[in-house]
Amino acid sequence: MKFSLKNNFKHFQFFYKYLGWRIVAALGLSLGVGVLDGLGLALFIPLIQLVVRKDGEALAEDSDAVSNFILNTLEINPTLLNIFFLIFLFFSLKGIMKFFESYTRTILMQIFMRKIRFETLELLNNYSYDQFVKADAGKIQNTLSSEVNKLNMANRFYFKAIQFFVLILVYFALALGSDWKFTILVISGGLIVNQAFKFLYARTKYFSRQLVAKSHIFHKLLMQKVSLYKYLKATGLLSTYSSKLKNNINEMEFVQRKLGMVDAALGSIREPISILVIFGAIFFYVQLFDEVVGGILLSLLLLYRAITFFMAAQEQWNMFLGVSGSIENIQEFTQDLSRNKEVAGNLEFPGLKENIVFRNLSFTYEEKNLVLKHFQLAIKKNETLAIVGPSGSGKSTLINLLTGILKPTSGEILIDGYNISDFKPNSYRKKIGYIVQDPVIFSDSIFNNVTFWAEKSDYNLKRFYTAIEKAAILDFVDSLPGKENSILGNNGINVSGGQKQRLSIARELYKDVDLLLLDEATSSLDSETEAEIHMKLDKLKGAYTMLIIAHRISTIKGADRIIMLQNGKIEATGKYSELIDSSASFRRMLSLQEL
Incomplete structure (x- = not known):
């Protein structure tokens, strides 16, 4: 041998x-x-x-x-x-x-x-x-x-x-x-x-x-x-x-x-x-x-x-x-x-107190072609900010940078004056609710999907029902024979697209988050379902700091502020009515969607 x-x-x-x-x-x-x-x-x-x-x-x-x-x-x-x-x-x-x-x-x-x-x-x-x-x-x-x-x-x-x-x-x-x-x-x-x-x-x-x-x-x-x-x-x-x-x-x-x-x-x-x-x-x-x-x-x-x-x-x-x-x-x-371990800070994130600031931020996926260019933006606590722009303008990249899963090529993101990289990643991300276009559904019960397998105590059940009520899916859950114990199936095959998205929203609300990020969360839904979900989200205004990447401009009329991204830069910013008057690009995008 x-x-x-x-x-x-x-x-x-x-x-x-x-x-x-x-x-x-x-x-x-x-x-x-x-x-x-x-x-x-x-x-x-x-x-x-x-x-x-x-x-x-x-x-x-x-x-x-x-x-x-x-x-x-x-x-x-x-x-x-x-x-x-x-x-x-x-x-x-x-x-x-x-x-x-x-x-x-x-x-x-x-x-x-x-x-x-x-x-x-x-x-x-x-x-x-x-x-x-x-x-x-x-x-x-x-x-x-x-x-x-x-x-x-x-x-x-x-x-x-x-x-x-x-x-x-x-x-x-x-x-x-x-x-x-x-x-x-x-x-x-x-x-x-x-x-x-x-x-x-x-x-x-x-x-x-x-x-x-x-x-x-x-x-x-x-x-x-x-x-x-x-x-x-x-x-x-x-x-x-x-x-x-x-x-x-x-x-x-x-x-x-x-x-x-x-x-x-x-x-x-x-x-x-x-x-x-x-x-x-x-x-x-x-x-x-x-x-x-x-x-x-x-x-x-x-x-x-x-x-x-x-x-x-x-x-x-x-x-x-x-x-x-x-x-x-x-x-x-x-x-x-x-x-290739993620670089982590050592500070516990205490929660958002005042604001988020993007300071002179640039980002590229390669050595060339900047996706975001010297980007400057300040977001107040509990402000609802909508982000619109053509494909490739940097909308989703901005969200990914804010979650910390991508790092700026240059510049910085400050949370209440602290660089985002100073915080322990998980302590910061646990305060983020992230809702994407394709809902994340696990092949398990509704309760476990919303609570992420929390213990089924009276306290957690109360939080569960509060979350599904805010997400406008309480009536649907109560109508099921198994109620919160009903199994959703592989990738939520047993429920509709709108119901899956509402359950995803309920999961993020259950977490007790500070930031609520919606990355074209309703773009794959029909107009009626999308309008219903945005109507419910409008009721959450002031309770969370929300960033919404919108597919249809008409659904974000109630945002505190809308920014128009073009080629990695802010081309225009203001309320819906203000952009109608001041931004030709915004008007053109709106008119194309109304055709």
Whole structure:
């Protein structure tokens, strides 16, 4: 088996990062199991001698160094009953230690998987949004699901191989104590044979990396098929798109067959090779040292045990290499998440007290083409501000900057005089209600969708009903047989678009927010439903600081102020009636919508 110090120490470091000293404790138990097993086996030599000796014949004192050492150290008379009792004792202790070893391995596997999953989830929480939108969604999905599960297999195979390796060392050590010459011959044969496996191990690792890459592509294609199912179904493109998935599946199967072929080759040659090593060692032992075979009985027994575990260790090691690509993938993934961690301040956000100021702010998604250019704006607490403008004028970018998920290229955003980057992101964002064009609905009950799985206490129920009343959906919820416990289905399939949007608004109002951001929240609704929702939102004026990106200008007549964005700059600002008089662009946009 190929135990390259550099490569295997790298793998050991990876597992040690999550398990620490527990690995040493587990290996100590494996060592104990091997020692007790070897000592028990050694005592079979005097046991056999006692059974086959002639009456009155004494037990040979130099028949076996290991068993003699045990008997002399424990000062036990070598009778049949005493030796049988010792064998039973050693194997009973081995069974107890084996139990603790197996149970410890299960606990360590749980600890390892929990720490891996918690770490990746926390790193993803703090991942920079501008990096997230550039990332491969299929890779993220595959890494957090399939690849993390493969790490569980990698952990099991790796430490099984290490456990067997510890047992091999114990058996070799005991065999050296019994007959060092024969043991050296077997070890030499094993090292020579091991060179034949290097090529197969290298192929296994190569195909493992390929399989990880193919799996990333599969998950990306699958996610897109599910999210775009309606479009693909309606346009008759499902079969065409499915052929891409099928091709990818065929490619994964090809790689898996290659992995299976390598594993089958290893499995088929292990036992014949182990027999060759044993008999080769016996042949050279007799020829070189002119010894009789009977004198190496214990060594032969221990070495056969060692070679059996050697073959098993090779099998575990090859299976580990088959999933080792997942270790490289998770390391690359966590490094990327850590490297692109969101920069966070250390101040708790106390809530909006006075105003929000955009000071000389510019932003670009690339090195050129500024989306916002030296943008200047002040928003008072509890003001309702509407933002209009053509596509690409910077409306949604402005909202994303205000939430903090995008960072200004230059300039700053001040909240009551503090730079937005000074605050802890979550403490600030928890005070933001964010409602987008496509409502965010979870496949769960209405109560859990609105409260985000809050405990169903009397206090939270009261807050829930207050929120759905403000969002004008109380009557609908009360009309349902299950009321607040009614299940909305996947992406809210059981309710209409208007009802989904009202539930989204109710969720943000339940949160007790300071800022309410609506990014074309009603643009996908029919005019009547959109007017109803905006009428309800008008009643919230003065209670929240609201920024509304409007699709239809007629729906934001009641805003305290409207700004007209053009090419990343404010072209005009004022109330609805003022812009009608002062802004030709505003009038043109309004007239186009009235056609």
